[in-house]
Amino acid sequence: MLSDIVTENAPLQAPTSVESVSRPIGEPRKKIYLANPIIDAEMKAAALSALENEMMVMGESVFKFEEEFAQYCGTKYAVSTASGTAALSITLQALNIGHGNEVITTPFSFIATANSIVHAGADPIFADVEESGINLSPSATRAKIGSKTRALMPVHLYGHPSRVDEFRDLATEAGINMIEDACQAHGAEFKGRKVGSIGDAGCFSFYPAKNMTVGGDGGMITTNNEELADAARSIRDCGRDKNSKYYHGRIGFTSRLNTVNAAIGRVQLRRLDAWNEARRRLSQRYRKELENVRDIVLPPRDGSMEKAVYHLFVIRTRLRDQVKNRLADNRIEAGIHYPRPIHLQAPYRQMFGYTEGMFPLSESLSSDVLSLPMFPTLTEDDVVRVCETLKHSLAS
Ligand SMILES: Cc1ncc(COP(=O)(O)O)c(C=O)c1O
Numbered sequence: 001m002l003s004d005i006v007t008e009n010a011p012l013q014a015p016t017s018v019e020s021v022s023r024p025i026g027e028p029r030k031k032i033y034l035a036n037p038i039i040d041a042e043m044k045a046a047a048l049s050a051l052e053n054e055m056m057v058m059g060e061s062v063f064k065f066e067e068e069f070a071q072y073c074g075t076k077y078a079v080s081t082a083s084g085t086a087a088l089s090i091t092l093q094a095l096n097i098g099h100g101n102e103v104i105t106t107p108f109s110f111i112a113t114a115n116s117i118v119h120a121g122a123d124p125i126f127a128d129v130e131e132s133g134i135n136l137s138p139s140a141t142r143a144k145i146g147s148k149t150r151a152l153m154p155v156h157l158y159g160h161p162s163r164v165d166e167f168r169d170l171a172t173e174a175g176i177n178m179i180e181d182a183c184q185a186h187g188a189e190f191k192g193r194k195v196g197s198i199g200d201a202g203c204f205s206f207y208p209a210k211n212m213t214v215g216g217d218g219g220m221i222t223t224n225n226e227e228l229a230d231a232a233r234s235i236r237d238c239g240r241d242k243n244s245k246y247y248h249g250r251i252g253f254t255s256r257l258n259t260v261n262a263a264i265g266r267v268q269l270r271r272l273d274a275w276n277e278a279r280r281r282l283s284q285r286y287r288k289e290l291e292n293v294r295d296i297v298l299p300p301r302d303g304s305m306e307k308a309v310y311h312l313f314v315i316r317t318r319l320r321d322q323v324k325n326r327l328a329d330n331r332i333e334a335g336i337h338y339p340r341p342i343h344l345q346a347p348y349r350q351m352f353g354y355t356e357g358m359f360p361l362s363e364s365l366s367s368d369v370l371s372l373p374m375f376p377t378l379t380e381d382d383v384v385r386v387c388e389t390l391k392h393s394l395a396s
Contacts, residue, residue, distance in 0.1 A: 032382050034333040035209040036375040043267045047215065050263035059259030065266045072269060074197045075222040077229035080257035081236050084183040084205025087219035088116030090255065091201045094231035095177050097122050097150045104144050105153040106136040107343040108362035113155055113181050114342045122150065123352070126343050128359040133300055134158065138166035145170070151177040156185035156195050158337070159211065159311035160300055164190050164198045179203065186211040187276045189307035196222040211276060211311050212268040214261035278376035279310040285380050286313055286372065289387035295319060295394050312337055313374040319394060320370045326393030332386055335371040
């Protein structure tokens with residue numbers, strides 16, 4: 001993922017493709033990045049002001065950001081953390097989920113989803129994705145629920161909401177918890193409710209390429225459960241007891257969000273809805289340009305219940321490498337999220353004995369997904385250029 005971080009100041013390189021060399025020498029085409037985080041003057045001023053006027057750790061901006069994020073998601077509480085991984089792992093620990101327990105999740109996600117379960121001391125149990133979708137399948141999940149299962153962890157992948165109502169029903173029926181991995185879905189909705197407000201807790205990441213960032217790593221837990229919120233606040237802060245500096249009721253971590261980052265996050269949050277609308281508009285343009293193109297499958301469309309926020313715009317094509325290379329030749333960055341499902345990553349093979357063929361739908365996605373440029377300041381002309389290049393690459 002680190003390679004996905006891009007800046008507006010990346011140096012221009014000479015064009016290399018057949019199409020580009022026909023342009024006048026000295027006029028290379030603008031590079032189109034996969035993602036492009038925005039840090040504007042107001043965010044810089046907020047960061048500087050926080051640095052000069054507040055405590056660097058647990059300053060006022062941290063608490064204001066938490067309050068505003070909870071309000072945005074429609075939950076009573078929000079607890080900030082140092083990363084999305086920490087948010088997920090701390091949530092599990094706050095729910096007393098650990099050694100001897102199992103948590104069911106998808107193998108088709110960023111590896112941090114499953115890592116958070118291992119960090120908490122529990123075992124990740126995978127269930128495959130939906131037949132013609134990208135998110136965890138409720139029926140495959142039901143089949144994996146057993147006596148050791150303590151939680152379900154669906155992921156709203158690429159900003160597309162999971163079937164959270166079905167997971168909530170499954171969890172209620174089994175008397176276990178449901179935690180939404182909303183790390184890629186800030187502002188997405190299911191049945192008119194923001195993701196992160198439907199399960200026992202929602203967990204967000206503010207890594208720079210996400211729909212909103214804090215100008216570095218950061219995370220957030222959203223919940224309506226006061227006990228969970230209190231426990232999470234303690235765990236992220238060395239296991240401190242409420243309001244007492246050197247009394248510790250549990251073994252915790254140093255996993256707080258820095259004040260400067262919270263100050264940036266507060267400004268970013270105010271921009272989030274407009275940015276998400278831009279992502280949705282750009283995704284419509286992609287669909288229009290690509291709807292009748294053979295050899296590609298477009299991302300799932302919103303049903304009547306979902307509102308996706310297109311963290312990524314991901315197509316499927318068997319000609320992925322050919323397309324990706326041609327795009328790169330034309331100074332267009334594309335990505336693969338993710339080329340290897342989690343169960344086939346080395347530690348998961350070694351620690352849990354997972355092997356090829358166990359989750360065929362996830363494995364198939366890994367072999368043909370391709371992420372096209374998507375960020376709020378991408379222009380419709382950029383989208384047309386990406387699509388034209390993509391169509392040429394399929395024809396060649
Ligand atoms: C689905 C998903 N879960 C968890 C994480 C972990 O978040 P972080 O990188 O902030 O630890 C990410 C971040 O990339 C993610 O995409």
